[in-house]
């Protein structure tokens with residue numbers, strides 16, 4: 188699966204072997220083995236070993252990423268070396284604030300990097316970060332970003348909207364994938380669905396997740412709608428080139444390209 192087709196990207200602490208086993212039974216598109224904030228300091232080495240072993244065993248057709256610790260921590264260097272030799276598909280780099288951080292990790296790991304934007308500085312630098320050699324995608328780190336911006340935990344996402352849209356613009360300008368941040372309230376199903384729909388509407392490719400119960404909703408919201416796919420197939424079939432009338436609306440070649448991209452996404456996630 189291509190990164191931009193991923194709808195549901197599930198984080199789990201790599202110290203949690205039960206969650207690793209569980210992830211192999213879930214319909215998520217990517218598993219992210221976390222070595223950073225979800226793992227206590229005294230379990231970092233154990234988590235790293237688990238992550239390398241789990242990536243080696245694979246996750247079926249699911250993409251596999253490992254989130255490493257930031258530069259300046261004692262784990263950053265050993266994690267980069269271990270990941271370079273691993274079978275992980277992507278490295279997730281947290282708290283990125285400049286292009287050099289991506290470039291440096293890519294030069295050691297030699298794996299595509301997903302950079303997490305989690306601060307005001309990161310948002311402002313997002314266009315440059317997205318253009319770095321090795322950058323394959325951006326994740327919103329909305330918990331850290333909210334704190335950095337001084338937005339109270341109880342507030343909604345209104346105060347984040349400019350940052351979310353800036354990061355989407357940055358990713359799109361660099362032609363890389365971009366994914367929404369996690370939703371913490373595990374028992375608020377309606378709130379989760381609303382947040383997925385809002386993220387989809389502003390252009391995110393998919394959503395990062397923290398619990399198995401969130402996977403089906405993210406797949407449904409970010410997966411191509413069956414009606415839209417059927418419409419796209421008819422449009423591709425009918426188009427003859429240039430501006431023309433199709434089922435009461437004007438279409439041009441860009442609409443045909445858009446329809447083809449939708450069909451490709453549908454085929455990628457259905458198989």
Ligand SMILES: CC(C)(COP(=O)(O)OP(=O)(O)OC[C@H]1O[C@@H](n2cnc3c(N)ncnc32)[C@H](O)[C@@H]1OP(=O)(O)O)[C@@H](O)C(=O)NCCC(=O)NCCSC(=O)C[C@H](O)C(=O)O
Pocket residue numbers: 197198199200205206207209210221224225305327328329330331332368369396397398399
């Ligand atoms: C949030 C949790 C700590 C909740 O754990 P718990 O209450 O124990 O979960 P359940 O009892 O409901 O679990 C039921 C079964 O599902 C498995 N499980 C739970 N979570 C996951 C998961 N993420 N992936 C795979 N499997 C999972 C349990 O093992 C149970 O399995 P079984 O007993 O065999 O049926 C917990 O869900 C959790 O740890 N979530 C992930 C936390 C995490 O990774 N956080 C880091 C990413 S968040 C982030 O990036 C923030 C960002 O940096 C920012 O700034 O915004």
Ligand SMILES: [Mg+2]
Pocket residue numbers: 224281305328330331
């Ligand atoms: Mg964070």
